[in-house]
Amino acid sequence: MRLHPALEYSTRDVLPFRSATLSTRIVHEVREALFAKELRPGDFLGTEKDLAQRFNVSRIVARDALRTLEAQGIVEIKVGSGGGARVASGNARLFAEALAVQLDLTGVSVGEIMEAQRAIESLAAELAAINATPGDHARLRQLVEEAERKIDDVAAYTRCSREFHLAVAEASHNRVLVVQLISLQHVSWPAHNPTLTAEVAHRILDVHRQLAHLIETRDAEGARRLMDEHVQMIAGRRIAEHRGRDAAARDCC
Amino acid sequence: MRLHPALEYSTRDVLPFRSATLSTRIVHEVREALFAKELRPGDFLGTEKDLAQRFNVSRIVARDALRTLEAQGIVEIKVGSGGGARVASGNARLFAEALAVQLDLTGVSVGEIMEAQRAIESLAAELAAINATPGDHARLRQLVEEAERKIDDVAAYTRCSREFHLAVAEASHNRVLVVQLISLQHVSWPAHNPTLTAEVAHRILDVHRQLAHLIETRDAEGARRLMDEHVQMIAGRRIAEHRGRDAAARDCC
């Protein structure tokens, strides 16, 4: 099978000094080729054996490089005939998890996350009012109705609410905002929603309905302001929940 | 060397079905332990051999898992006596590159990136006006002065400008905003700045000076508005540059 031309002559530049390990060199070359547009999603990178020969290393090294590239979402690996490594297309979920891990390791507070989320979602609402298509409008209405039906099932209602926020971001037609919101939700959104009372649920539903309406009537400034306010309310609840959880942990442990 | 207790009994739950590969199972268990706060930065995970024994697999599998965890920034690996895998602390650079790759693979436009950057930086300026310490104020002033000295050296001036924007984000004392800005700059900031004229450079410097002043006088609303306007101006320039580059590519190829 023919290899992608971007890697044809990659061994010509003999390594000046080994930048730590052999596999990192391979990883770097592939990444650079990607940024230089010499590689595009779907391109065939080669098999373990191919890469090993091309870079004049053992298969272990090639394998290490592929593991790293795979973990970074740069390549997809398939086994069997016709298999091997191919350049992946974007994968928001993978990236969202990477951010979640980093935020966890950095030890950021809920407050910091919610502040960022406010910025992202306010802009998303503003742009949604400008860019949303009739299809987006329908989806937002549909999600509001679904949440209304599920208002007594806390878990389902919470999931539905999260979907609504994501749908607003998607209606903005800005994929950066979508990716960023997914990753922040991954960290900030509660799996169970212990402090959700019926009254709060109704208030949230009402805001969502208004948001859908403002977006449909293309009131960008109104949508922005309402979303801003709404996320601040959510932030307050999350921070309070978090303080409660910490207190509970102190009590029981 | 003692292993971290979070991994002591991880083999008790026999695998119900192999979720694709053995190494992914190890990766998942470590990640879950991380999110469950059973593992914290600095904790010792074990050596390749340790992990292999613990999960009852060969060293290659353990190694695959460690390569993946390393690529995701979850662990750091050291060779030699006393070496092995340890849980890493946050690494913004690593994450920024991950976002850059994903945005590249997804094929997002410069416009989308700059919109998101506007949201992030406006909020950063607002929060900087509220949270900045005297040390932050000094750093901002210093960067403005440095840029003033380097105004004739395009590359140095561009670098300095970027530093200023990052310093504002750091002055917000919100680490999420810092991480997000680093990653967006990684994609949007030009290495060379071909359309930067002396007049534009002076105008930018002036805005930076005003921003530093508004942050120092704790005018949150003013800082926010000025930054918003400023990033919109930058966005316009980047988009124009990009169109120019595309046109040039069409002409020469």
Place this chain on the structure above:
DNA sequence: CGGGGTTAAATATAGTATCTTTATTATCGT
């Protein structure tokens, strides 16, 4: 002679085992 489904061969990763080399740290002796 043509089509469709089954089987077999080819291919490539997943995983195992054992080895050498190299980098780093810990230890021990002076």
Place this chain on the structure above:
DNA sequence: ACGATAATAAAGATACTATATTTAACCCCG
């Protein structure tokens, strides 16, 4: 306290077996 030495652990190489997947050959049937 310092320097040589031993111990440790990853980096890398080699040669396997097992398993999954696709391609292609084949056979049967219409």
